[in-house]
Amino acid sequence: SAVISQKPSRDICQRGTSLTIQCQVDSQVTMMFWYRQQPGQSLTLIATANQGSEATYESGFVIDKFPISRPNLTFSTLTVSNLSPEDSSIYLCSVGRGHTEAFFGQGTRLTVV
Amino acid sequence: AQSVTQLDSHVSVSEGTPVLLRCNYSSSYSPSLFWYVQHPNKGLQLLLKYTSAATLVKGINGFEAEFKKSETSFHLTKPSAHMSDAAEYFCVVGVNTNAGKSTFGDGTTLTVKP
Numbered sequence: 533s534a535v536i537s538q539k540p541s542r543d544i545c546q547r548g549t550s551l552t553i554q555c556q557v558d559s560q561v562t563m564m565f566w567y568r569q570q571p572g573q574s575l576t577l578i579a580t581a582n583q584g585s586e587a588t589y590e591s592g593f594v595i596d597k598f599p600i601s602r603p604n605l606t607f608s609t610l611t612v613s614n615l616s617p618e619d620s621s622i623y624l625c626s627v628g629r630g631h632t633e634a635f636f637g638q639g640t641r642l643t644v645v
Numbered sequence: 646a647q648s649v650t651q652l653d654s655h656v657s658v659s660e661g662t663p664v665l666l667r668c669n670y671s672s673s674y675s676p677s678l679f680w681y682v683q684h685p686n687k688g689l690q691l692l693l694k695y696t697s698a699a700t701l702v703k704g705i706n707g708f709e710a711e712f713k714k715s716e717t718s719f720h721l722t723k724p725s726a727h728m729s730d731a732a733e734y735f736c737v738v739g740v741n742t743n744a745g746k747s748t749f750g751d752g753t754t755l756t757v758k759p
Binding site: 561563564565573574575576577580624626627628629630631632633634635636637638639 | 689737745
């Protein structure tokens with residue numbers, strides 16, 4: 533299995549500011565994934581974070597709004613920039629073990645005021 | 646490409662009666678399929694998964710799901726609902742190379758009446 537730690541678990545931010553979310557995995561993984569869960573909605577993949585290369589973003593998500601870092605094989609950060617109330621969501625990171633196992637962090641609950 | 650459709654956004658059952666949450670999937674390859682549960686203000690919990698072994702999959706808390714390739718379905722069942730089963734349930738299809746990259750269904754809210 534894999535243990536994922538996310539920080540912070542929750543935060544309240546002013547509009548126009550940014551929040552950086554950290555994701556730490558207890559083992560080395562090639563790819564890490566970031567998801568968003570808007571209130572009352574399902575999870576949507578934001579991007580894939582590869583170590584040593586730029587993140588790959590899904591349709592509707594752009595690097596300027598969601599910059600991602602992947603400095604090593606156990607760590608990644610997601611920044612949500614220029615916050616607006618519409619960014620209020622839960623953000624989660626995940627990793628996989630082949631195609632049979634997926635592990636999710638507990639999520640970061642962001643409220644923008 | 647892959648997609649997943651949860652056929653019911655809300656399901657309401659009485660305690661002690663069976664639960665059926667329906668899920669259809671689309672995948673261009675042999676899929677890995679998962680059911681997760683999310684209780685209010687809690688993280689995701691894996692209920693069960695199908696990864697090309699037995700088509701009838703048993704999970705935690707008495708839940709089961711049957712993979713039916715001919716019907717492209719992966720419905721979740723439980724013989725007898727408990728009040729603690731009230732939660733949001735997600736059917737998920739994983740990318741064939743990395744399950745961490747997944748497509749989530751829209752979710753089904755299960756309500757259990759006393």
